Structure formats: structure tokens, C-alpha cells
Amino acid sequence: MGDWEWPLILFTVLGQIAIGIIVMLWWLDRDRDHLDTQLFKQGVYVSGGLLILALLASLFHLGHPEAAYRALAHLGSSWLSREILLFLLTFLAWINLFGMSRRQRSSRAIGAGATTITTAEIAAGGQQSGNRSLGLGITSVLGLLGIASSAMIYVLPRVPAWNNVGPVLFFLLTTGLLGALVTLVLGRKLLQPAQKKLLLQWSLGCTIASLLFYVIYASMLSVSMEGAASLNFLLSSPLFWARALLGWFAPLLLLVNLLKNSQVAKTNLILTLTLLAGLGEVLGRALFYLSATGIQITVLF
Template sequence: MFAEEWPLMMFTLICQLAVGSYILLVLVRSILAQKDAPSAKRLTSFGFLAVGPLMALALIFSLFHLGTPTGAYRSILNLGSSWLSREILTAGGFFVLWFVSYKAYQKETVGNGLGWLTSLVGLLVIFSMVNIYGTSVRPAWDNANTYIAFFGTTFALGSLGAASFIAYGAKGSALSPEILTILKKVSLIGIVAVIIQLIYLPVFISGLGSGVAASIASAQLLSGSYLFPLVVYGVLSLVGVGLLYYGLGKATNTKSIPVNVVYLALIMVVVGEFIGRYVFYASAVSVMIGQS
């Protein structure tokens, strides 16, 4: 993989972690605020704060990918025809709305309308991101797998990120059974997100094998030299989300979140998704002029 793609890879992963965590934190807060507004604020406050620096870091990586960061403003001038321009606009909009919603969420009485609006813009960031690859000359990217992989990673990392931020916010205190049940449902979202990605992988590789020369080359890479990294990605991600669910299940007896288990699960999924994203970039072969 070319060195200049590393910033882009980091941008996609960190952005998806930030967006996914934010969405699931809004979900937890929306459900919990109906019964216990003070706990909703206490448990999610740190998470909402942490999303901002994560998104800022992602945006910094995106600037390095542009080659000339000082000229980044010119990339937003083609909103009518460029998915890159739309990605930049929505990413910037998500960051601004994060700041406004974080300030609003410091008030216990504020509703969740702004949070859901910010979540919608976050999903538009991921949608714009995916469509950039949908217009590429790499068949492995111009594929439904990119939608599944990017949105799947958003919710897989988001479930672990939200759970980790909430675990930190809880600071080892006892939680009600209702809160633990909500967190278990969040972990189930992560499990489903990972399973869907893994189920579609064989379909994706098989489809590439019946395409043009470039897609066949990508299929050969995925079933050959990159097969082992793909297996490692699948195992780490699946075990990670499973570990989160198991840890939260054990917490029903102690009523406190096993912080170390949650953090370990986060690390496993982050590493797994990093490997999976590396393979995504490294295995994509470009269509050459005159190639069929």
C-alpha cells in the first residue's frame, strides 16, 4: 500500500469511531433520560466530550491526505458533483454540531433533537465517504462491500467506544439493571455489525472472482496473501464484541461495569478493524486502460 494512503485510512477509521460512538451515546441518553435524567448526563457526558477530539484528529489526518493542507478549502467548491466536497462539508458540519450539542447536553433538561440531527449528519459523513470509493477505478471499492464495511465498522467501533466512555463515566459505581440492559443492547448492535461484515466477505470475494481482470486480481489477493490478515481481523473483531457482551452480562451480578474487560474488548475491535481496513486498501487493484 502506498504511504500516502495511511492518513486516509486513519481518517476513515477514527471518523467512524467518532460518529458511531456519538450515535450510540445519543441512543443511550435518549432511552435513559426518560427514567433517570441525572444518570443519563453523568454516564454520557465524558463520551460526548471525547467525540470532539476524536473527530478533530480524524480531520487532521484528512488534511494530510490532501497533499497541501493549506489549500484544503478549495476541496469544498464542487458540492454539486464531488463526493469529496460533500464529505468535507458533512464532516465539518458534524464537528460543529458536536460542539453545539455537547454544550447543550450539559443541561439536564435539554432534549435529544439536536443530538439526533448531529447523528444524521454523521451518517451523511459515512455515506459521502463510501460514495467516494464508489466512483473509483478499483472494482474492489466500487462494490456493496464498501457500504457494508464502512457502516459496519461505524457501529462496531461505535458500540465499543460508547460502552468504554460510559464505563469511564460510571467510575466503578453501581448501575441499575435498566442501565446494564441498555448497554447489553448496545453491545448487540456491535455484534450484528461485525457478523454482517463477515457473512458478506465470501460473497464479496466470490463476486470479484467473476469480474474484470482488476477484480479477479483483488480476489486472488484476498483469498491468497491477505487471507490470514482477514482471518485475524474477523477473529479479533468478533471476539472483541463478544467479550463486551459477556462482560456486561457478568455485570448484572455486581451492578458495576468490568472496566478492564470493556477496554480490552475495545482494543481488540480497534486492532481487528485496523487490519481489516488495511486489507481493504492494500487489496484494491486499479483498472488499467485497455484492461478487460
């Protein structure tokens, strides 16, 4: 079996939350002026902090971090090289978003503090919204491509448990689920009720999809001897059942309760939901590495 790969767990989970926040902000900004300026700023700051932590964590997995730049010489043949390039480009795109957030004028301040708004100010505000949406879109696309590249590193013929579409779907579902929940936490006082409901519905869809796909994934593992060994390890591990409780069953109950009873503004429930889902995804990512039979991750520089 595999090992606890804490640098990779932190890199993948934190990086996916960071990209997920940006994707959710882009989605909320699909109609101009529907994304609160303060939420945009908070989302950019938090996503940037998480992205920096993720990139720093990834360095602890390398035998020679100072030589990481050499991986860029293998873009044509290595998913690792593509991952590094795409995450660097994502970080550069985030720097642009950070600059936008510093220049963004608060729509609330304009509405409360100005008695007249000139045509030029309206046009400038519209241009800011358009640039913001474009910046969020570019960062989202680069980040999602980086996450897909991360997942493709593990699609290896010599590891049956990984040699399928599983890594890509698992990574993207984590991005969608935790990105939506963390955005909901950040915007609990800034989001409109309809926006909160949409984020909860999206989170519910990601949780159901994750559970259903895991059932399919488990059936796929039983085809080969190595895959069956991975499946046996999973089902006999207390970590798997903790992951199922924290990451699937408890979040499903809370999400259904929030949506059914229109309690989208209950901060304590939202925080509890996010914490449980986050712990569940961390355990799930740990099991992803632990359950791989005969795997030894090495990086050559």
C-alpha cells in the same frame, strides 16, 4: 495493489468512532432521562477529540492542505466535496453539543443535594433533555451522511473491488461496532445493566453482519480479473487472517461469553473486546486500501 494510506485509515476509522459514539448517545437518549448526564459529557468530549484528530489526519493526505476549501466548489459533482461539507457541518453541530454539555445540570447532583425541586426546575430539566436529544440527532444524521459520502468516493468503476455497496456497508458497520464498544467503555460505571446488554447485542449484530457480508463481498470479487486479484491478495496476506482473528472471531467469542454469562459489568473483558475490535477494524481498513488493484487516489485543487 494499493498503498498503506495511513492518513485515510486514521481519518476514516477515528471519524467513524466519533460519529458512532454520538449515534449511540442519541439512541440511549431516545427516552428522556435514560442517558446519564456524566456519560453524555464524556461521550461528547471523547467524540469531539476523535473528530478533531480525524480531520487533522485527513489534511496529511492532501498535496496542498491550504487549498482544501476549493473542493467545496464542486458539490454538485464530487463526493469529496460533499464529504468535506458534511464533516464541517458535523463539527459545527458537535460544537453545539459541547456547549450543551457545559450547561447540562447533573441529575444526580439535583437528586442528592436538593430536598425540593420546583416545577420550573422540572420543566427546565425536560427542556434540556429535549434539546440534547435534538442536538444528538442532528449531529448523528450529519455525521452518518458524511460517512456515506466518504464511502461513495471509493465506488469507482475502474476499481472492481470497490465498485459495489461494500465501501458504504463497511464504513457504516465500523461506525456501529466501534461506536457501541467505546460508548460501553465510557459508560461502564454509568450505564444501566439493560443498556449495557443492548450495546453488547448491537455489537454482536454488527460483528456477525460484518463477517457474513465479507463472505458475500469475497464472492463478488471473483467475478472480474481485477477483483480476483484483490481476493487472492487478501486470502494470501497474513494481515487478513490477523484481521479475521482480532476483528471477528475473538470479539464474537467474547461477546457471546459476556451476554451468555451476564458478565456485562466485567471491565477487563469489555476493554479487551474493544481493543481487539479496534485493531481488527484498523487492519480491515488498511486491507481495504492495500487490496485495490490499479488504484491511485488523487485530489485536484
